[in-house]
Amino acid sequence: MPNKDQTEATTELSFKCANCGHMYPTDNLREKPCPVCGRTNSVEEGCLINVSNEDY
Numbered sequence: 001m002p003n004k005d006q007t008e009a010t011t012e013l014s015f016k017c018a019n020c021g022h023m024y025p026t027d028n029l030r031e032k033p034c035p036v037c038g039r040t041n042s043v044e045e046g047c048l049i050n051v052s053n054e055d056y
Helices: 004-010
Strands: 011-016 023-025 031-033 040-042 048-052
Touching: none
Parallel strands: none
Antiparallel strands: 011 023, 011 048, 031 040
16 A cells, blocks of 8 residues: 555545536636536535546
């Protein structure tokens, strides 16, 4: 199992749209519209997940 430093190095926070499920980068914003359906997702709604940045 990777240690915390390895996990942080290979993941980044992204929004997961509460409407359509599309995942997209936060760009360090607290809220951002989904590029697929247009719904605005926010940090306060708990729409954040860690996703791999390893391109696979």
